[in-house]
Amino acid sequence: MYILIRPIIDRKGSNHDMKNVGGFERGFRIILGLGILSLLLFLSGPVRFIGLIGIFPLWTGATQFCFMNKMLGRNSCKLQL
Structure with a gap:
């Protein structure tokens, strides 16, 4: 169990x-x-659910993490410690 919890504990502060x-x-x-x-508010019918795609850019902007950026090796965050 220690092996499973250790990575979470090690990354908690950094x-x-x-x-x-x-x-x-x-x-x-x-x-x-x-x-x-x-688009969920302005479109009608089943087409309006296309607006749910907006969750992904909103989530990546709010959390400042994008899996695709990580896969491509991109980093636009200039935080240097």
């Missing part, structure tokens, strides 16, 4: 290496996510 979205990209993702989510 969250800076998990962030890879920052600056302009973070703001753009949040605004884009809110804009796409607003």
Whole structure:
């Protein structure tokens, strides 16, 4: 059990290496996510559920972590410790 819990405990204090979205990209993702989510209000019928796609850019902007950025080796967060 110690082996399973140790990585969580070790990373608890150092969250800076998990962030890879920052600056302009973070703001753009949040605004884009809110804009796409607003389609839920403005469209009618089953087509409006396309607006749920807005959850992904909103989530990545809010948490400052994007799995695709990590896979591609991109980092727009300029935090250096």
